[in-house]
Amino acid sequence: MKKQIITAIFTVLAMSFATAQKKKDAQVSKLYQNYIAIKAALASDDAGKAAKSASEFVQTASAVKNNTIPVKNLTALKNEASGIAKTGNISAQREIFHHLSDDMYALSRQFSFSEKPVYLQYCPMAEASWLSNEEKIINPYYGSSMLTCGTVKSTIK
Structure with a gap:
């Protein structure tokens, strides 16, 4: 009888933990979708759209519940997304995006962004990485001038 009660308690706790983790992952997944919108805007050389997408990223980040992401990381x-939102200079946006990408990659090691694979891609010319929801290289650091420059470094599942 004690064994059954203990098993039932552990099952309930495990289910509660799994549900809480899925909620955290869902919040972080929204951030990732905003990040992908910034990446797409930079790849299409659209500073205005990058700024708008970065503003949406900030709004999503502001809605993330406490203790989901460590305060320092959040x-x-x-700050990085705000920097992209505040400047209309695409070169400056791309430089800030480099740091945003590094921080999003760090986050990908703690949370699941998507049920589909996430690709860590790298541009040797920019010496910078970014995350993508597709394996095809669409370079946000050089846009139309070098759209397919880069390689897939790893796949995050």
């Missing part, structure tokens, strides 16, 4: 993400 603050860095918000």
Whole structure:
């Protein structure tokens, strides 16, 4: 009888933990979708759209519940996205995006962004990485001038 009660308690706790983790992953997944919108805007050389997408990223980050992402990490993400949103200079946006990408990659090691694979891609010319929801290289650091420059470094499942 004690064994059954203990098993039932552990099952309930495990299910509660799994549900809480899925909620955290869902919040972070929204950030990832905003990040992908910034990446797409930079790849299409659209500074205005990158700024708008970065503003949406900041709004999503501001809605993330406490203790989902460590405050230090969340603050860095918000600051970087705010920097992209505040400048109309695509070169400056791309430089900030480099840091945003590094921080999003760090986050990908703690959370699941998507049920589909996430690709870590690298541009040797920019010496910078980014995350993508597709294996095809669409370079946000050089846009139309070098759209397919880069390689897939790893796949995050």
